[in-house]
Amino acid sequence: MIEQSPSLLALLKQLQRVPYLASKNLFVVAQHFLDLDEQATEQFCRVLMNLKQYVEKCTECYSWKEKDKGCSYCTAPKRDKQVICVVENWRDLIALDKTGGYLGVYHVLGGALCPLDGIGPDELTIKQLVARVEKGCSELIFAFNQTPEGEATASYIAMKLKGKNVRISCLARGLPVGSSLEAMDRLTIYKALSERRPF
Amino acid sequence: MIEQSPSLLALLKQLQRVPYLASKNLFVVAQHFLDLDEQATEQFCRVLMNLKQYVEKCTECYSWKEKDKGCSYCTAPKRDKQVICVVENWRDLIALDKTGGYLGVYHVLGGALCPLDGIGPDELTIKQLVARVEKGCSELIFAFNQTPEGEATASYIAMKLKGKNVRISCLARGLPVGSSLEAMDRLTIYKALSERRPF
Numbered sequence: 524m525i526e527q528s529p530s531l532l533a534l535l536k537q538l539q540r541v542p543y544l545a546s547k548n549l550f551v552v553a554q555h556f557l558d559l560d561e562q563a564t565e566q567f568c569r570v571l572m573n574l575k576q577y578v579e580k581c582t583e584c585y586s587w588k589e590k591d592k593g594c595s596y597c598t599a600p601k602r603d604k605q606v607i608c609v610v611e612n613w614r615d616l617i618a619l620d621k622t623g624g625y626l627g628v629y630h631v632l633g634g635a636l637c638p639l640d641g642i643g644p645d646e647l648t649i650k651q652l653v654a655r656v657e658k659g660c661s662e663l664i665f666a667f668n669q670t671p672e673g674e675a676t677a678s679y680i681a682m683k684l685k686g687k688n689v690r691i692s693c694l695a696r697g698l699p700v701g702s703s704l705e706a707m708d709r710l711t712i713y714k715a716l717s718e719r720r721p722f
Numbered sequence: 723m724i725e726q727s728p729s730l731l732a733l734l735k736q737l738q739r740v741p742y743l744a745s746k747n748l749f750v751v752a753q754h755f756l757d758l759d760e761q762a763t764e765q766f767c768r769v770l771m772n773l774k775q776y777v778e779k780c781t782e783c784y785s786w787k788e789k790d791k792g793c794s795y796c797t798a799p800k801r802d803k804q805v806i807c808v809v810e811n812w813r814d815l816i817a818l819d820k821t822g823g824y825l826g827v828y829h830v831l832g833g834a835l836c837p838l839d840g841i842g843p844d845e846l847t848i849k850q851l852v853a854r855v856e857k858g859c860s861e862l863i864f865a866f867n868q869t870p871e872g873e874a875t876a877s878y879i880a881m882k883l884k885g886k887n888v889r890i891s892c893l894a895r896g897l898p899v900g901s902s903l904e905a906m907d908r909l910t911i912y913k914a915l916s917e918r919r920p921f
Binding site: 527528529530531533534536537540541542543544548550551552554555556557560561564565566567568570571572573574575577578587588589592595612613614617618 | 726740741753755763765769772773774777787788816
């Protein structure tokens with residue numbers, strides 16, 4: 524019966540494109556927007572439109588920044604510009620930065636290599652990363668997801684940087700904090716064992 | 723570092739209010755809106771604003787309808803206006819209607835009684851339901867969630883309708899289709915047993 528309401532259908536169609544809003548959640552979120560009053564809806568729309576007006580990608584690290592300000596990562600005086608942490612996307616950058624344990628700068632690739640999805644090296648900011656390394660950088664940290672795509676991307680970039688004077692490291696693999704051996708999958712335990720560290 | 727971008731902070735604050743978008747998902751959705759181009763963002767906003775302009779609550783069943791059209795449930799010629807299915811909210815109505823197994827009309831209460839959250843009978847469309855019953859209706863189906871609030875709402879409405887000539891029924895309780903006894907909680911099994919049906 525909902526087919527008879529073009530406004531509701533248009534809403535559902537828009538929400539379907541938003542990640543994490545599949546099937547059941549869709550209607551919960553639809554109800555949220557139906558329940559908002561006109562003023563609150565206008566405010567929500569203003570915030571979205573402001574993104575397009577005031578936010579852009581940093582031309583150095585390809586994270587998001589305010590248009591009229593310097594990038595909060597690249598221009599931070601406390602951050603070591605000699606250490607670049609390479610991440611697949613902005614969300615991974617946020618996750619790493621929230622730990623508070625990293626004080627270098629970042630490089631957002633914009634995804635991982637995935638030929639099947641049509642994502643080759645030219646779709647990512649790999650060239651720009653190589654250029655940054657050539658300008659001078661002491662260490663590159665690969666902080667990719669533990670997926671075939673993440674590993675392929677790491678291998679590809681390492682190959683591109685062969686012969687360049689830069690140390691490359693990657694995130695440690697092993698047991699998550701608080702995990703029990705019993706509940707963990709075999710491959711993780713195997714990696715934790717083979718990549719064991721001195722105590 | 724994200725604190726330095728007021729546009730991004732405003733976006734996160736808006737998304738935090740959307741149900742199902744807690745903590746981690748927040749950034750996935752934020753990235754979705756950051757990645758949208760200006761045209762797509764405008765379209766999304768237009769759809770939201772159209773809701774306020776073209777959608778309103780039906781004054782009969784309190785579901786949503788297009789302003790210039792009749793309610794797709796109340797005005798459907800095939801639906802039996804003598805049978806009213808009472809639901810807590812619009813999402814429950816959609817879930818019921820999707821089954822295709824119900825051909826009566828609906829009544830959306832707008833929630834369930836919950837004194838602790840400040841939701842009393844006056845916050846719901848209970849008076850309007852009683853008025854509908856008084857205008858004539860043969861059966862009322864309570865399709866509430868299996869929660870204390872849902873059950874309290876059912877009891878309250880039943881009390882309000884005492885003495886009125888209307889049959890009241892409620893959804894069957896028991897084992898979900900495809901479920902195994904082993905995996906089901908004790909109370910569900912007890913209810914399925916005590917409310918068993920002839921085979």
